[in-house]
């Protein structure tokens with residue numbers, strides 16, 4: 001989405017990059033090499049549908065191949081264009097470096113309204129798009145590994161994986177050509193909710209640092225915080241659900257494409273989502289909350305935390321000054337334009353930047369890719385061994401207590417929990433939590449410790465650019 005009078009999405013990402021690069025000591029040549037997008041492939045293909053040939057336009061952009069494979073989602077939306085795909089590919093480079101997933105940055109998109117086609121038609125279109133990318137190695141386990149993004153999910157990823165396998169019948173690593181697949185088709189537990197879960201872990205880590213919380217003029221922990229979420233799709237729904245059900249946040253408003261729902265007591269996110277599922281994705285008519293048709297205006301309502309989780313450019317020069325949230329978590333990619341970012345910073349608003357906030361998806365995608373390459377489910381080897389070792393300890397404690405007449409009894413539930421070895425989901429959550437904590441700490445070290453760094457976004461760019469530069473240097477560039 002291009003906002004009038006503002007730089008395009010890709011220019012916005014580049015300008016944000018430049019703010020950070022200015023504070024770094026890099027050779028000008030290297031700075032330029034990292035910033036530019038290496039290549040963008042545009043494809044136009046026809047599919048016979050409803051008695052005639054429909055032509056579609058798709059893109060796959062590779063921003064940086066400092067590490068391979070390159071990684072990045074495939075978006076299905078009418079707004080997809082080259083500028084957007086290149087901006088998103090650049091963000092993938094920085095995101096992967098920040099959370100230490102060993103990938104370069106890429107992104108793909110297909111100009112299509114997915115709701116305009118039925119499932120069978122969508123499968124034909126997706127397979128044909130995948131065919132075009134696969135034959136040019138733009139989908140490949142060792143070179144370019146897509147994932148879901150706006151408008152795509154497990155179903156589309158399963159079609160892509162199957163298309164690749166059909167075209168590469170002897171590739172033993174075929175399943176690793178794409179991530180975000182359903183668990184029965186080579187996916188991993190916890191991937192669907194990974195980005196929303198990552199948003200939750202990011203916020204939990206932020207609230208562990210009192211100094212950072214006070215920079216956002218907030219107090220205490222997440223419990224009771226009033227949250228507004230834009231977009232109740234994959235990312236927004238999971239983030240809102242986990243924050244309200246597990247951390248005590250109150251989701252006081254949800255903004256969707258047809259308006260917003262408001263409830264000061266906190267919305268029941270699951271209920272709202274169920275309603276949308278049964279009403280073609282629309283909120284209007286939901287009985288248990290106030291409905292407002294002008295959803296965008298709700299971004300400006302007072303709250304503690306604003307989570308834009310829909311699309312880019314929604315907070316821009318014209319509405320930034322009216323935003324009241326002291327803390328914004330960019331669950332979507334690029335929801336704040338370069339111009340708005342400046343206005344918000346001057347107001348003292350703390351922004352947890354996209355390349356960190358929504359990195360949970362690529363993190364768990366990385367785990368899925370490793371799982372596919374190792375051909376074994378996480379936890380399969382060690383789970384029962386862990387349980388056996390824990391059982392030894394428990395039995396020894398019980399024996400000691402009985403022998404010595406100590407009368408010890410283990411707290412209710414402790415034994416069951418302690419005796420449970422880690423299954424795949426537990427390991428994925430642990431790996432994601434560790435990644436989000438470690439990456440936040442790397443950012444805040446730069447935020448608080450480096451001269452001239454005013455905000456988390458610049459800190460995130462400095463960490464990422466530094467890591468990409470290091471890789472280039474070790475390659476002799």
Ligand code: NAD
Pocket residue numbers: 148149150151152195230231232233234235236255256257258281295309310311312331332333334358359361362
């Ligand atoms: P999605 O298609 O599942 O959900 C998007 C939601 O936003 C939908 O419910 C849609 O109705 C709503 N929406 C669309 N236009 C809107 C508007 N103008 N106002 C309000 N709501 C609107 O997409 P998603 O996968 O949740 O992705 C959302 C954002 O998160 C995108 O920016 C995407 O790049 C980013 N992201 C997604 C993932 C992932 O794993 N899916 C990972 C990282 C980043």
